[in-house]
Amino acid sequence: MNIDQGDTLEYDVLVIGGGPTGSTAGRFSARHNAKTLVIEKRQEIGSPVRCGEGISLSWLEELEIKDISPWVRRYIRGARIYSPSGHVLEIIEDIAGDEVGSVIERDMFDKDMARLAAIEGADFMVKTAATGLLKENGKVVGVKAKQMGKEFNIMADIVIGADGFESQVGRWAGIYEAIKPKDIMTCFQYRMTGIDVDPDFTHFYMGTRAPGGYAWIFPKDEVTANVGLGVQLSRLNGEVTPKEYLDQFIAGHKGLRNGEAIDMVAGAVSVTHPPERTVADGILLVGDASRVVDPITGGGIVNGLKQAKIAGEFAAKAVSEGKTDVEYLKKYEKLWRHRLEDKLWRNYMAKEKAMLLDDVMYDKIIDALSDMDLRKVRVETILEGVRKKYPELIKEFEDMM
Amino acid sequence: MSLELNVEKCMRCGACVGACPVNAIFLKEHSPAVGRGCTECGLCVNICPVGAFSLGGE
Numbered sequence: 001m002n003i004d005q006g007d008t009l010e011y012d013v014l015v016i017g018g019g020p021t022g023s024t025a026g027r028f029s030a031r032h033n034a035k036t037l038v039i040e041k042r043q044e045i046g047s048p049v050r051c052g053e054g055i056s057l058s059w060l061e062e063l064e065i066k067d068i069s070p071w072v073r074r075y076i077r078g079a080r081i082y083s084p085s086g087h088v089l090e091i092i093e094d095i096a097g098d099e100v101g102s103v104i105e106r107d108m109f110d111k112d113m114a115r116l117a118a119i120e121g122a123d124f125m126v127k128t129a130a131t132g133l134l135k136e137n138g139k140v141v142g143v144k145a146k147q148m149g150k151e152f153n154i155m156a157d158i159v160i161g162a163d164g165f166e167s168q169v170g171r172w173a174g175i176y177e178a179i180k181p182k183d184i185m186t187c188f189q190y191r192m193t194g195i196d197v198d199p200d201f202t203h204f205y206m207g208t209r210a211p212g213g214y215a216w217i218f219p220k221d222e223v224t225a226n227v228g229l230g231v232q233l234s235r236l237n238g239e240v241t242p243k244e245y246l247d248q249f250i251a252g253h254k255g256l257r258n259g260e261a262i263d264m265v266a267g268a269v270s271v272t273h274p275p276e277r278t279v280a281d282g283i284l285l286v287g288d289a290s291r292v293v294d295p296i297t298g299g300g301i302v303n304g305l306k307q308a309k310i311a312g313e314f315a316a317k318a319v320s321e322g323k324t325d326v327e328y329l330k331k332y333e334k335l336w337r338h339r340l341e342d343k344l345w346r347n348y349m350a351k352e353k354a355m356l357l358d359d360v361m362y363d364k365i366i367d368a369l370s371d372m373d374l375r376k377v378r379v380e381t382i383l384e385g386v387r388k389k390y391p392e393l394i395k396e397f398e399d400m401m
Numbered sequence: 402m403s404l405e406l407n408v409e410k411c412m413r414c415g416a417c418v419g420a421c422p423v424n425a426i427f428l429k430e431h432s433p434a435v436g437r438g439c440t441e442c443g444l445c446v447n448i449c450p451v452g453a454f455s456l457g458g459e
């Protein structure tokens with residue numbers, strides 16, 4: 001689409017951000033006959049990759065995704081969780097919940113989500129940033145946008161903010177809640193090759209080598225993996241950076257030490273409770289911008305996609321009914337909360353507990369669990385096993401399970 | 402303003418932008434910039450995965 005300085009475009013639904021949740025919101029809004037535009041400030045959807053690329057595959061049906069071959073890189077048999085002194089808990093696929101299952105090519109994934117949206121009729125503009133909201137009587141009616149030096153306006157009945165962790169759209173609309181430092185994980189990751197780790201498992205390393213978070217190894221092929229780590233912001237004081245924690249982790253890992261880093265990724269995720277508000281007059285938020293990342297794993301793709309489908313369908317409906325005021329849009333909030341909120345709260349509470357564990361406790365718990373065959377057992381049996389070995393530990397967790 | 406950014410280190414990841422409690426940081430074309438309202442709380446210094454921000458008279 002050719003844009004001139006000062007142009008005004010008109011759409012029913014405008015999505016800010018061409019990440020997976022923005023494209024998916026656009027996909028479902030276009031499917032329900034809303035004239036939809038997705039704008040992305042980067043010049044290429046999906047690139048550079050800012051992700052560990054580990055996701056479950058339990059949600060494909062809900063999102064109506066039939067062909068995953070464009071982006072699945074490797075199927076994973078299960079997860080191994082390592083305590084600080086080296087006890088290992090192995091969780092095989094069929095009993096693990098979400099977030100184990102595959103390692104993907106995230107750039108191909110994001111492009112595929114855009115492709116699905118385009119098939120439904122959504123328009124896309126890359127290298128196009130929203131620079132501010134347009135409001136009338138306090139209601140959002142569009143955005144100011146900039147593409148390669150040209151400034152123009154995009155009017156829309158509904159604006160969807162899908163602009164990620166660093167979201168400005170919500171802040172401009174006054175829906176902003178500062179996230180507590182204890183609920184932010186700051187991350188650094190290398191793509192490493194020439195390494196020696198079991199390529200059929202994802203690997204998670206707990207304890208103070210990644211304070212308040214964990215280190216991960218997500219294999220891409222036999223000798224290549226995403227090797228990263230997230231640290232709780234409140235445990236950093238500017239002395240040791242996440243990159244330095246990761247460098248230390250790699251130096252101490254004999255399968256990684258001799259590998260080569262061929263890519264670097266920095267970023268942050270929120271691991272917070274569900275937000276108070278995700279709508280205002282004429283606007284709604286989805287994905288990382290609305291803080292629906294899983295508080296335990298830090299994975300945000302799957303929750304974001306489920307929410308984005310709801311957002312897209314709802315936006316199209318609101319436009320067709322001509323009801324885009326905040327009271328009506330609150331129904332969107334109700335819908336996505338119904339789908340996601342219980343688990344978000346449960347996992348948030350569990351994360352808060354896990355934060356209390358020190359290295360010794362992690363060792364004990366993972367040691368006790370690793371004695372069991374987790375394929376056959378239920379959560380209660382797991383707790384019973386831990387109770388037998390370390391009765392004092394169970395108290396902390398009992399009220400949560 | 403004693404907040405300094407080392408643009409050589411910065412990876413433009415946006416972590417500092419999302420963490421600033423008073424929304425004083427925004428991403429310009431090439432790197433984050435600190436605007437009005439900064440309380441010098443230091444969160445952006447701590448969150449930066451590569452230590453690109455520094456605060457105080459170093």
Ligand SMILES: Cc1cc2nc3c(=O)[nH]c(=O)nc-3n(C[C@H](O)[C@H](O)[C@H](O)COP(=O)(O)OP(=O)(O)OC[C@H]3O[C@@H](n4cnc5c(N)ncnc54)[C@H](O)[C@@H]3O)c2cc1C
Pocket residue numbers: 016017018019020021022039040041042046050051052053054055128129130131162163164165168187188189228265266267268269286287288289293298299300301302304
């Ligand atoms: C290091 C790291 C590792 C991760 N690993 C995993 C993992 O293994 N599994 C998992 O499920 N999740 C992981 N996550 C989280 C996951 O990346 C996010 O949850 C996911 O990207 C959220 O998608 P989104 O569409 O909401 O936002 P994003 O993917 O962040 O997309 C937002 C888009 O909006 C664009 N944008 C921003 N502002 C504007 C503007 N003003 N105008 C136009 N466009 C704009 C951005 O350029 C960006 O493309 C990881 C995160 C990090 C930082």
Ligand code: SF4
Pocket residue numbers: 404420421422423424425426435438439440441442443444445446
């Ligand atoms: S020091 Fe605090 S207030 Fe100032 S820019 Fe950094 S995070 Fe924002």
Ligand code: SF4
Pocket residue numbers: 266406410411412413414415416417418433448449450451452453454
């Ligand atoms: S957190 Fe650090 S690397 Fe990321 S944008 Fe801010 S200054 Fe740059």
